[in-house]
Amino acid sequence: EIVLTQSPGTLSLSPGERATLSCRASQSVSSYLAWYQQKPGQAPRLLIYGTYSRASGIPDRFSGSGSGTDFTLTINRLEPEDFAVYYCQQYADSPYTFGQGTKLEI
């Protein structure tokens, strides 16, 4: 099973700043990496798939990068609604696993 490790566990920033979230895989997942945002009491929302591609309706301040085992989600110019928990997910190999999450807080 591919283990995804996200860092940091919690990231404290202010609106207008840039957030950089990391996801490291225990083995290569090629580019088969997605990112999700989850707010309290809500289902996760797809942000990024295929490492780079933004899902429909996702603002361009969200961007993904990386390949192989190291991936990054960058959020430019943080808005108040961006403060949430973010998960990465690999779909290179079953079972399709998630990271433990990074909480982005004000």
Add this chain to the structure above:
Amino acid sequence: QVQLQESGPGLVKPSETLSLTCAVSASSISSGYYWGWIRQPPGKGLQWIGNIDHSGFTYYSPSLKNRLTISVDTSMNQFSLKLSSVTAADTAVYYCARHRRDNYSSGWYFDYWGQGTLVTVSS
């Protein structure tokens, strides 16, 4: 906009079978996608459970496959999950989700989700 809605009992006794249904709207379940389940224990991370296509072809998480059955009802545009011999460790919010593939991937990411339903395993 694709919508998914989970339904089923919120409380299940240990050793019994957990049963949930996901109704899909604004998209035909026969449209070529896979449809499946993901769960999240309270305060914890996400776990992929398994999926199914319109013809009934399934993929299951290895850790759950011995207890898991996912089925599809194309006439009702819905699919279902049954998890047998449940324990407290199966207590979680269960989400149904549309599974989507990249052009060359063998696996899936999840582009539309239901709101989730909490299932508690307790006597």
